[in-house]
Amino acid sequence: MNDNDTAIDKNKEVDFSYPEGFMEAAASLDFLPEEMRVPMLIALSGTNQ
Amino acid sequence: MNGQNMLAERTVLFENAMNHRHNSRVPMFSNFWTWKYLDGGYDLYQVLHDYDLLEKANREFHERYQFDCYMDIGTRNPLRVSDAFGGLMHHVDASGEALVVDDRTIMYPEEYPELRDDPQEFYWTKAFHRYVKNGLTLAEFSNGVKEFMDFGAFVARIDSIFRFEYGAFSASPPNTFIRSPFEFIFSYLRGMRESAMDIHKHQTELIETMDSMWETMCLPVLQRAMTADMTGSITSVGFAFLATSILSPSQFEKFYWRYFKQALDMAMANNKRVFVFSEEEMLRFAEFYEDIPKGVLFIHPEQDDLIAFRKRLPNITIAGGMPASLLGYGTRQECIDYAKQLIDCLGEGYVFSTDKMMSYRNDAKRENLLAVTDFVRGYSY
Numbered sequence: 001m002n003d004n005d006t007a008i009d010k011n012k013e014v015d016f017s018y019p020e021g022f023m024e025a026a027a028s029l030d031f032l033p034e035e036m037r038v039p040m041l042i043a044l045s046g047t048n049q
Numbered sequence: 050m051n052g053q054n055m056l057a058e059r060t061v062l063f064e065n066a067m068n069h070r071h072n073s074r075v076p077m078f079s080n081f082w083t084w085k086y087l088d089g090g091y092d093l094y095q096v097l098h099d100y101d102l103l104e105k106a107n108r109e110f111h112e113r114y115q116f117d118c119y120m121d122i123g124t125r126n127p128l129r130v131s132d133a134f135g136g137l138m139h140h141v142d143a144s145g146e147a148l149v150v151d152d153r154t155i156m157y158p159e160e161y162p163e164l165r166d167d168p169q170e171f172y173w174t175k176a177f178h179r180y181v182k183n184g185l186t187l188a189e190f191s192n193g194v195k196e197f198m199d200f201g202a203f204v205a206r207i208d209s210i211f212r213f214e215y216g217a218f219s220a221s222p223p224n225t226f227i228r229s230p231f232e233f234i235f236s237y238l239r240g241m242r243e244s245a246m247d248i249h250k251h252q253t254e255l256i257e258t259m260d261s262m263w264e265t266m267c268l269p270v271l272q273r274a275m276t277a278d279m280t281g282s283i284t285s286v287g288f289a290f291l292a293t294s295i296l297s298p299s300q301f302e303k304f305y306w307r308y309f310k311q312a313l314d315m316a317m318a319n320n321k322r323v324f325v326f327s328e329e330e331m332l333r334f335a336e337f338y339e340d341i342p343k344g345v346l347f348i349h350p351e352q353d354d355l356i357a358f359r360k361r362l363p364n365i366t367i368a369g370g371m372p373a374s375l376l377g378y379g380t381r382q383e384c385i386d387y388a389k390q391l392i393d394c395l396g397e398g399y400v401f402s403t404d405k406m407m408s409y410r411n412d413a414k415r416e417n418l419l420a421v422t423d424f425v426r427g428y429s430y
Contacts, residue, residue: 008187009187010186010187010188010191011186011187011188012186012187013184013185013186013187014181014185014186014187014190016173016174016177016178017174018169018170018173018174019170021173021174022169022170022173024187025187025190028187028190028191029191029194031191031195032194040194040197040198041173041194042169043197044177044193044194044197045169045172045173045176045177046168046172046176046177046237
């Protein structure tokens with residue numbers, strides 16, 4: 001986790017709203033560098049072949 | 050022979066095949082999928098969930114049969130990833146020997162404008178939301194992303210093994226396989242039945258959305274493919290044709306050809322080649338391909354008579370033709386005789402392969418496949 005990450009309750013359900021839920025899900029990927037989180041989510045969810 | 054030498058030998062074989070020149074032997078293309086795990090004595094569920102075992106099984110398959118090119122090297126079925134998100138669409142069936150993909154709809158017809166206008170929002174709020182299980186937690190989501198990354202690492206590892214250690218080819222370079230817009234809608238978003246209805250009921254929205262998908266999803270891959278490293282690849286970019294099964298030639302022109310032609314034009318302008326893996330009949334659409342120069346298009350059809358294909362489209366390099374029914378139920382000699390006939394008839398511009406994706410136990414007997422691969426490797430036509 002980076003120093004400036006805020007704690008996220010990982011037991012809560014994923015919020016599929018946009019952009020709030022999307023950004024929260026990206027922020028939860030604290031094992032990734034910050035700049036990789038949104039691109040990872042885009043690749044995973046389908047917009048990237 | 051080491052991997053570098055094999056790569057050099059296979060480069061000559063595939064260059065000759067693509068340019069319809071005589072070869073010292075016909076190169077062999079593996080259209081083998083889950084069959085190889087059953088042949089190797091593996092439990093299908095177990096091998097698809099263990100990357101070390103998956104590597105071992107694919108190594109054994111290559112070392113046993115020595116194909117020159119592979120459609121699949123264990124990267125086709127990322128079950129650990131789909132399981133991590135709920136495993137709702139892909140699963141090993143009750144027999145333990147077949148992988149089932151459900152025909153499921155994760156997009157509704159009224160949502161075409163949403164996909165067209167903001168794909169990132171659409172995928173997150175609709176398609177991906179419906180793809181995963183209900184109640185997915187952020188911890189489970191993080192775990193799924195880790196599985197997604199682990200799978201990516203496995204793909205890179207096994208690709209490197211096959212390309213450099215074995216000197217084996219793939220049809221196109223890594224990350225240059227394109228699902229064209231209608232294919233993506235048909236296979237992933239709307240499903241077969243709903244896509245077939247959209248052609249009639251939602252034609253305008255469908256085309257507007259596909260135009261947007263082509264620009265934002267496919268063109269970047271196509272552009273990347275034009276400069277991709279071609280080491281160990283027959284072509285620069287690959288396409289899978291499955292959705293063409295529900296299209297007439299006029300519908301093919303309207304919903305499919307408009308994009309694929311752009312890929313062909315771009316490839317020709319850049320002196321590159323295009324691969325098509327077709328699970329459906331191609332000759333119904335022969336008129337679209339008859340003017341393409343030799344050396345540009347490589348098609349692996351599954352539903353066509355290859356002799357008829359060669360007569361109608363002599364400009365296309367083709368792979369396939371060896372019947373699974375014969376490999377599964379014939380004798381060794383019958384298999385060798387059929388392989389010889391295929392090679393003698395098709396010769397230049399032909400790559401030896403099977404007439405279907407080899408997935409089930411009875412698609413081939415080991416003794417038959419060994420006999421045929423030994424024969425083809427040593428046969429000067």
